[in-house]
Amino acid sequence: MNLSLTDITLTYPDGTGRLTALDQVSLEVPAGTVVAVVGPSGSGKSSLLAVAATLITPDSGSVTVAGRETRTLGPGALAELRRNHIGVVFQQPNLLPSLTAAEQLQVMAHLAGRRPRHARRRALELLDTVGLSQQADRRPHQLSGGQRQRVNIARALMNEPSVLLVDEPTSALDQERGAAVMNLLVNLTHERCTATVVVTHDRSHLRAVDRTAEVHDGRLAELPPPGGLISRRAPTTT
Numbered sequence: 001m002n003l004s005l006t007d008i009t010l011t012y013p014d015g016t017g018r019l020t021a022l023d024q025v026s027l028e029v030p031a032g033t034v035v036a037v038v039g040p041s042g043s044g045k046s047s048l049l050a051v052a053a054t055l056i057t058p059d060s061g062s063v064t065v066a067g068r069e070t071r072t073l074g075p076g077a078l079a080e081l082r083r084n085h086i087g088v089v090f091q092q093p094n095l096l097p098s099l100t101a102a103e104q105l106q107v108m109a110h111l112a113g114r115r116p117r118h119a120r121r122r123a124l125e126l127l128d129t130v131g132l133s134q135q136a137d138r139r140p141h142q143l144s145g146g147q148r149q150r151v152n153i154a155r156a157l158m159n160e161p162s163v164l165l166v167d168e169p170t171s172a173l174d175q176e177r178g179a180a181v182m183n184l185l186v187n188l189t190h191e192r193c194t195a196t197v198v199v200t201h202d203r204s205h206l207r208a209v210d211r212t213a214e215v216h217d218g219r220l221a222e223l224p225p226p227g228g229l230i231s232r233r234a235p236t237t238t
């Protein structure tokens, strides 16, 4: 199991009281699995990602990443866990304007203290994997929105994370490019055995993923697979 959230409750200050953003949420994401998280605006999806990314500490419950329970880890150990085991893809590809696509990836390896020559080779391999081998030396303004999002995804994979957390990767893209980015995420998850959580508003992408969970008022419930009830065989009556 690469990511495990157990009985997570998270509240925020709200005037004189507290607002419950996550209410006893549990979610298990094994290696090589994509779980999509859907739900109305304000239901708690981003809070769930932030807790899984260990960026917010919940009021109660436990977060386990790559076999390490995070409650007892200090700030230094948490930062190291994030650097080495968690990849995050934000909604807007926040790429650095002056760096080429390959350099955006190399920076991640540099921050993790990895050797520059290996980093260059790995960056080029990853850009090839996401279909951007011809664009490695382009800067963000020379790339399309879909290409920038692919660089964003490749960058999150640079340090071979066990857990990949993705916030609305298709919101700035048209239907076709959005579906291509979602299929890419699913293929990369299966190939690289990451535990991937994707927050999405677009239910048309749900067929591509392995499982879907819905958040309502901070409570999470898993949905049956699309077509699962229809394709189930009728019991034999012999």
Ligand SMILES: Nc1ncnc2c1ncn2[C@@H]1O[C@H](COP(=O)(O)OP(=O)(O)OP(=O)(O)O)[C@@H](O)[C@H]1O
Binding pocket: 012, 013, 019, 020, 021, 039, 040, 041, 042, 043, 044, 045, 046, 047, 048
């Ligand atoms: N820093 C904060 N302080 C106080 N309340 C917050 C904070 N962040 C989020 N909230 C509240 O917590 C609830 C859950 O917010 P969250 O951002 O997780 O929802 P969401 O499902 O991601 O929404 P959206 O789809 O609009 O991005 C909302 O009621 C929101 O107003």
